[in-house]
Amino acid sequence: MAKKPFHLAWFLSQGYGPKSWLSDWPGSDLARWMMPDLFIDLAKGLDRCCFDYMIIEDSSMVPYTYKGSHDTYLKYAASTPKLDPAVLVSWLAQHTRHLGLVPTLSVTEYPPYLLARLVNSLDHVTEGRVGWNCVTGSNDGAAQNYGRDRHLPHDERYDLADEFADVVTRLWEAWEPDAVVLDRETPMFADGAKVHPIHHEGKYFKVRGPLNAPRGPQGRVPIVQAGGSPRGQQFASRWADTIITDGGNSIASMKAYRETVRKKAIENGRDPDRIKVLFLAYPIVDSTMEAARERRRLEERAGSEKYLERELSTMSRLTGIDFSRFPLDEPLPELTTNGHQSSLARWIGKTPRELVKTMSSKDGIDFTGTPDHVAGLMQEIMEEVGGDGFLLFNAHFDRRYVMEVCDGLVPELQRRGLTRKAWAHQHFADNLMEF
Numbered sequence: 001m002a003k004k005p006f007h008l009a010w011f012l013s014q015g016y017g018p019k020s021w022l023s024d025w026p027g028s029d030l031a032r033w034m035m036p037d038l039f040i041d042l043a044k045g046l047d048r049c050c051f052d053y054m055i056i057e058d059s060s061m062v063p064y065t066y067k068g069s070h071d072t073y074l075k076y077a078a079s080t081p082k083l084d085p086a087v088l089v090s091w092l093a094q095h096t097r098h099l100g101l102v103p104t105l106s107v108t109e110y111p112p113y114l115l116a117r118l119v120n121s122l123d124h125v126t127e128g129r130v131g132w133n134c135v136t137g138s139n140d141g142a143a144q145n146y147g148r149d150r151h152l153p154h155d156e157r158y159d160l161a162d163e164f165a166d167v168v169t170r171l172w173e174a175w176e177p178d179a180v181v182l183d184r185e186t187p188m189f190a191d192g193a194k195v196h197p198i199h200h201e202g203k204y205f206k207v208r209g210p211l212n213a214p215r216g217p218q219g220r221v222p223i224v225q226a227g228g229s230p231r232g233q234q235f236a237s238r239w240a241d242t243i244i245t246d247g248g249n250s251i252a253s254m255k256a257y258r259e260t261v262r263k264k265a266i267e268n269g270r271d272p273d274r275i276k277v278l279f280l281a282y283p284i285v286d287s288t289m290e291a292a293r294e295r296r297r298l299e300e301r302a303g304s305e306k307y308l309e310r311e312l313s314t315m316s317r318l319t320g321i322d323f324s325r326f327p328l329d330e331p332l333p334e335l336t337t338n339g340h341q342s343s344l345a346r347w348i349g350k351t352p353r354e355l356v357k358t359m360s361s362k363d364g365i366d367f368t369g370t371p372d373h374v375a376g377l378m379q380e381i382m383e384e385v386g387g388d389g390f391l392l393f394n395a396h397f398d399r400r401y402v403m404e405v406c407d408g409l410v411p412e413l414q415r416r417g418l419t420r421k422a423w424a425h426q427h428f429a430d431n432l433m434e435f
């Protein structure tokens, strides 16, 4: 095998919120979920075994789509509460050395100048390790917290995102790399000739610029993107440095997705090798196949029985459709959404109960087994798909899980020469583009 390594990233799903509080894991300190201890332990583990980045999911509302009430969401801590991911990034940066740190920040919640400023500040204090998960929002509950009754139509949100990303990236580069002179004698802190207003006037935004701080270590920070709809893919192929996707439920669909993205990148005049497509995977590893399978069985049973409502409420939040309306054992009819279109498209024709069973795992490909087995499976998939790596997640992880991944699965990937064992660069962007 040609040993081109692949990338690993971690998806902190359900964001900076309570994690394994429903499991009876001894030692989980429920009342302190908002303190960053568990997240720091996770980030240190990922840093130790050379993950490219950790992305912190976010949404900013208490949803009320399911049954028209926020009760289910609050009862299960489903999609809420969440603290601000940018705050967590500053903490994690102090406890890690190379890991890329990627907060989710929505173009329908921030004005572009404020977002450019925040991310630029984080790029400075992380010494070049921040990224931006650029999302467009989906649930009208969030739109209602930011001055609108509902979100703009789905595709128009991506039009707005195009203009937004253009403004933000120009603000990041408004100070030339050598604009800061630091000459005490003259005196000249920064050279005015090398700091440029952007004078942007577009359909959605009006921004003079320049940013009120020098270019960050990375200048333009890596952009992460997840939109899976045709319009979302078009946006991603223009702006993203790395795309996160569940890629469908088969190796063939993963391969097709990656090839589509690469083709679109070429149409946009970009080098397709500079967009790293990472596929969601939720591995369960244990010392024997039986032990791992038993854990997966328990997990799926909890999903389909104990936490049925929690999962249905999440599906409702993502699409704005109240899934309490549908019988549990009848296939879903044709539905449309102004929210997550690519997710909904995959749910049609399946029953709510079937969907809930696999909500927290990945239907189709089963990453369950010993570290050797799961590493072998990942190897086969990457050989078939062609690259670029995996985005691991577990919505309810605890410290034991972090160890199983960072000290079990990843060392086996490294032993096979599949993922990196050391860092070549200081900046997130350079490590991402290394292979």
Ligand SMILES: Cc1cc2nc3c(=O)[nH]c(=O)nc-3n(C[C@H](O)[C@H](O)[C@H](O)COP(=O)(O)O)c2cc1C
Pocket: 011, 056, 057, 058, 059, 104, 106, 134, 135, 136, 137, 138, 154, 225, 226, 227, 228, 229, 230, 231, 232, 233, 244, 245, 246, 280, 339, 340, 341, 342, 343
């Ligand atoms: C792995 C993954 C992570 C995502 N994280 C977020 C997030 O943190 N916040 C958010 O608002 N949307 C998130 N999304 C949603 C996407 O940004 C996008 O809105 C969604 O996939 C719908 O896009 P589409 O209609 O183009 O398919 C995520 C999607 C995926 C697949």
